[in-house]
Amino acid sequence: MSPTLTxxxxxxxxxxxxxxxxxxxxxxxxxxxxxxxxxxxVLLEGSADFIERAAAECAPFVRPRQMFWHTNLDHGAQLLDEVEVAGAVVMCAHNIVDNVWVTSAADELGETVIALLLGELGQVTMPITDADRPLVATAQHLRALQRVVREDALALLRQANPNFEAVADVFDSAELPPLRPLDRAPVGGDGVRRLVEVLERRAAQQREENL
Known part of the structure; x- marks a missing residue:
């Protein structure tokens, strides 16, 4: 791989x-x-359908050992089958948080190339298999759902004192309080109550799993 790529x-x-x-x-x-x-x-970013269509369009113009990189989390190198058959080196990398990427490739050359490219950018690579993708996708979905809990918590604080709005950003990076049983029924409406009940059940399951 040349130091400078087109x-x-x-x-x-x-x-x-x-x-x-x-x-x-x-x-x-x-x-x-x-x-x-x-x-x-060739860098392909977008939905699975978009990437597959792009690969099909590019296939007639592929040079042997030309590299293709897609960033879709849900699918592996199979989205690039059209260009791989034409002789391309295919690889996948998706940014999951900060400078951390999950990566995979169709062969060792692709794995090496994507690790070098991301390493050059100061990124950390976590190789996965296609069988691992549902695990990572579910983990990302759970991380996104944290927003639901955060928004409900801040809404309750704003009800107690509207000035909490001014310090809302502090809660993003703050250390979480210890999990202790509530000494009263949760307030904030049926949605909050059901959310608390579901999360408390899951917390209890985790404690049992860790025994």
Missing amino acids: IAAWRGPSALSDQLARAGHRVTYPRVAADIAAADL
């Missing part, structure tokens, strides 16, 4: 393509599939 960002500018450009790579934005022919690496 990277065709299929969907246009993005946070990732900007990072690659800042690392010294030459980033281009193809208008038609034929424009990818001169690229060392």
Whole structure:
């Protein structure tokens, strides 16, 4: 792999393509599939359908050992079958938090390339298999659902004192309070009550699992 790559960002500018450009790579934005022919690496970001369509469009113009990278979490290298058959090196990497990425590839060369590319950007790679993808996707969904709990908690605090709104951001990075039983029924409406009950049941299950 050359120190400086020509990277065709299929969907246009993005946070990732900007990072690659800042690392010294030459980033281009193809208008038609034929424009990818001169690229060392083609970056495909988007939904599974979008990536599969893009791979099919690019397949006639693939050079042997040309690299393709997609960022979809839910699917592995199979989304790039069309270009792999044409001789491309295919790999996948999805940013799950901060500088941490889950990665996979169709072969060892792809695994090496994606690790080098992300390492050059100061990122941490966590290789996974396609069988692991549902685990990671569910974990990400649970992390996203934390917003529901956070918003309900802040809504209750704002009811107690509207000035809590001014310090809401503090709660994002604050250490969590210890989990203790409530000495009264939860308030805040049926939605909050049901949420507390479900989470308390799951907390009890986790305690049993950890015994």
